[in-house]
Amino acid sequence: MDRSTIAGTTLILVGVLGYVAGIYVAYPGRAFSITVLMVGIALVAIAQQSATRGDA
Numbered sequence: 001m002d003r004s005t006i007a008g009t010t011l012i013l014v015g016v017l018g019y020v021a022g023i024y025v026a027y028p029g030r031a032f033s034i035t036v037l038m039v040g041i042a043l044v045a046i047a048q049q050s051a052t053r054g055d056a
Contacts, residue, residue, distance in 0.1 A: 008039075008041070008042070008043030
């Protein structure tokens with residue numbers, strides 16, 4: 001696993017946890033959990049694409 005995949009997976013988990021917490025508790029900045037989730041998905045997709053092409 002490279003750093004992009006690990007960072008993306010971590011951001012996905014943090015984004016999901018932030019979203020679930022935001023369902024139950026209103027806290028400032030909870031909308032950023034969706035942004036964090038999207039960035040995590042993008043990092044994982046980029047890492048997988050570059051690994052498939054052999055650019056890693």
